Amino acid sequence: MPVLRVGYVREHFSSPLLQFAEADAGRTFTLVECPSGTGQLISRLSTDVIDIAIALTDPLISGIANGSTAYKLVGSFVSTPLNWAVTTGMKSQYNTISDLKGTTIGISRNGSGSQTMAYVMALQQGWPTDELKFKINNDIRGLLDSVNDGSTSAFMWEWFTTKPFIDAGEGRFIGSVPTPWPSWLIAAHPERAAPADVSGFLNGLTTYVTAFDSEEARATKNVPFIVEKFGYPKEDIEAWLKTVNYPQNCAEIPNKVILDTIEVLEHAGVLKQPENGFKVDFFVNLNVAKLT
Template sequence: MVLKVGWHREHFLSPLLQLHAAKGGFELVECPGGTGDMQAKLKAGEIDVCIALTDALIAGIANGQTSYKIVGRYISTPLRWAIITGKDSQYQDVSDLKGTKLGISRLGSGSQVMASVMALREKWSQADQPTFEVKGSFQPLRDSVNSGETSVFLWEWFTTKPYADSGEVRFIGSVYTPWPCWMIAASPAADADQVSQLLTALGEYTTEFDSKSKRESENVGYVAKTFGQREEDVKEWLGTVAWYHDLLAVERKVVTDTLEVLGQAGVVKRPSEGWDVDAFVDQRIAKVI
């Protein structure tokens, strides 16, 4: 059986695309709605594995999702989320967003989780908390801020930058994840040996992509061509991001620290007996360290 791997069209996934182009052996399933879309596809049995946002994956399990577990790590650095509004909107500063309606891709998605983290960072009161409107994917989110239907939405900085550069939308700030930003999840029904083999092979490609020599030349051209970004933006992004090389591990501290912030942001509720980190990880595949 061929593994179906969910992915989102972002430059972070370059090593996965390179592995697929060079060796194949698995099917890529694009998920335009990001992590929330991948979670829905895992639940529906439409994909077996995905590379997705740490916070949304962990929050999903903490809130009772059983359609996947964490099987590995991927990006070791934080993610910068742009706070994006319409080109002619009234919103000029993050403080203007209190009590407004924010666009999100899906319930439980990274776009919703990080909006809650933003509110926590800004120390907004309960009365100032934003509400959310589900828009599905990137295009409807951009449309919603320009129509005034929503105030802002949050999306990865460099993915959105070409749209800000062109004047379609505006950035009014950013927020960084307090955790390494991408992890790998798989359905409990997925073949453990197949998943392990995939992540071992992918680790070879993240190691190569993460190398100094690749960063200085080949990576820049590859990302610019594949994702339609300016080379100067790619170079800036490459200066901020790093990949894990051994993917078949999950750091206990990353999970507990993420849960702590998510709890403070009201995204998850800590059980009275505390969190059982081992229950978040499929230990047929990944070791907890």
Template structure:
């Protein structure tokens, strides 16, 4: 009997992935292996396309935008976070930029083309009502450290990154916050390559789900979650407590809500990230219905 191949699971070093890390610690690399992707969702999309990973937990908007723009190297197989993501607007410690209004027509740093950092820059522009001449330009910097360096060197005005991941660098004085923007959608979904066996993906999701449910519980949030995130990621306890008060995980992860996909497409189309006609694409363009239930 052939032993099933271990799934290669892409992840980014963010506290949202704590349940996955707890599952990995219990699994001991028997059924899946973690592949860290410091470049975030954009890097995961590249690795899926190159066949370097089978599955990832990544940003909703970037995943859906990629599918709407023709990527066929993955489809959604589940939902993960039910709440929006708070993106910080980050500039250099000594930069001339102090308000969002100062950013019109400037160059934003992004991790990769099509990444969440680019998508949310376009959403910010939409929300601010910037004209065509005021739209941001983009400079690809790759990972988190080059993005921070770029704003301090004056190569870019700002970049967008998750608030609590960036806060330690603000506390240390390396960079500054000048605002934030929230996603108009639940912020994380799960995607998998069509070549990954559906049975293996289903098993992975059903095995991950209890860890997600426990981490999401009121009991675990009291102390256990705070201890884990503080220890593993090195965040301040007060910051972890504040973050936990803002985030909610999905209880049934092997599902995808069609209205979330449609609403995300609608906003992305208004922001110019995808074409308006993509809103009418069949849901199977976005969801692997052999794995996930569309609700």
């Protein structure tokens, strides 16, 4: 059995995956960190660096809708929305989201969650989405530098991942935009990752997700684990745990998640549906995942 290469973003959301990886010890899969986020994960699926990606729902779906053949959806990872913080520079002139109209927004990469959520923000604000301007800054370090040197007005990144930088005086929160969909899905290359191997990975991941999501773990194990791995303040971890849930089965994908995400992304101008619309199974490897 080949060892699967699993791409992920090293954030608190990945805690059950890290616990699974420690127990597996490289026997069936290895982790490949992708600090720039989902845009980098999709790129690495395309260039044979990884076989599986645990990534954000919206860029994964828009990527397939816009023609990518490097992956299909195979499962679910987080079943609650992601809260995207809108961050500006310490001395910038921007104080609310409405102040950002017509400015240049920082993103990590084209096709990233930071870009698709900027379109969703524009949709909520009533701004023309075809007038949005972006500057690519690779990762959160580059994004923070850009809002402080004035080359961008703001950027969007997950709230609790950004908060330590805000607490350190490297930026200011001026708002937040939760995703209108569950936040994380799992994708795999349709040829490099054999269905049986992917199913084995998903079954194992489900075991650790279920344990992490339990009331007992939330009350005892989760906080010290995240403190050890990520160094976040205890009160931030406790606040995040109140907002997050994981699926009961990582190999299942609700039809509604795909359909609702397509609808919002089409309104935001991120994708265009064909004349007869998309069929849900176009996005999914049904040899692995079960649509519910």
